[in-house]
Amino acid sequence: MSASTPGFVPLEFQRLSSDEMLARAERFDAQIQRRRTVRHFTDEPVPMEVLDACIRSAGSAPSGAHKQPWTFVIVTDPEVKSKIREAAEEEERENYSGRMNPEWIGALEPLGTDDEKPFLEIAPALIVVMRQAWGLGENGRRRQHYYTQESVGIASGFLLTALHLAGLATLTHTPSPMGFLTRILGRPQNEKPFLLIPVGYATEDCAVPDLARKPLDEIRVRV
Numbered sequence: 001m002s003a004s005t006p007g008f009v010p011l012e013f014q015r016l017s018s019d020e021m022l023a024r025a026e027r028f029d030a031q032i033q034r035r036r037t038v039r040h041f042t043d044e045p046v047p048m049e050v051l052d053a054c055i056r057s058a059g060s061a062p063s064g065a066h067k068q069p070w071t072f073v074i075v076t077d078p079e080v081k082s083k084i085r086e087a088a089e090e091e092e093r094e095n096y097s098g099r100m101n102p103e104w105i106g107a108l109e110p111l112g113t114d115d116e117k118p119f120l121e122i123a124p125a126l127i128v129v130m131r132q133a134w135g136l137g138e139n140g141r142r143r144q145h146y147y148t149q150e151s152v153g154i155a156s157g158f159l160l161t162a163l164h165l166a167g168l169a170t171l172t173h174t175p176s177p178m179g180f181l182t183r184i185l186g187r188p189q190n191e192k193p194f195l196l197i198p199v200g201y202a203t204e205d206c207a208v209p210d211l212a213r214k215p216l217d218e219i220r221v222r223v
């Protein structure tokens, strides 16, 4: 393949020195290490253009056969947020009162979470990431999508990273099962809720669990 092959364009690849690569990698690492899951938000609105830019970044993620199997729903309407909170808490009450096994409940204990989710109403915006299990062609014909879990997982990572670098706090939330989101948001049946991400600013006195990240030696293997 070359740039003169129909359907191909030149890649604008930028080759950097080793020093510059390391400096960039370390600068990014220092920034991303400061990302934390936030569960206490103020109700201060966030600029919509910032959310749009971050979602555009998420949409640049690689995807199976370039099907881009994602939709990002921004919810700011207080009534819709209330409905989401009500439905999420209903599911979470069942989760915490028996649907999750004791080991799962134990794993959550250090995080201090419970079945109450006030942030779903307080946070100024919720971004609901939808995974398109299949595409919709003309006349609603099903179009095959590939590796949708992997693709939407990567796009969500891009989104969380972009929001963090833009100065916003996020919570990666999964009030499982999340089918109620498709109904409340009026989304088509090919869209399956993947993540519910409250976005905003952390409260002044916000505290987060004292968690340690695995050191490099534990997560990296060289072969």
Ligand SMILES: Cc1cc2nc3c(=O)[nH]c(=O)nc-3n(C[C@H](O)[C@H](O)[C@H](O)COP(=O)(O)O)c2cc1C
Pocket (backbone or CB within 6 Å): 035, 036, 037, 038, 039, 111, 113, 172, 173, 174, 175, 208, 211
């Ligand atoms: C797929 C996924 C689902 C999660 N679901 C929830 C959730 O439902 N509620 C919650 O409070 N945190 C949830 N979290 C956040 C994790 O608890 C958090 O990422 C972890 O404790 C590490 O903390 P940190 O993000 O501050 O580094 C979820 C994270 C991931 C990746």
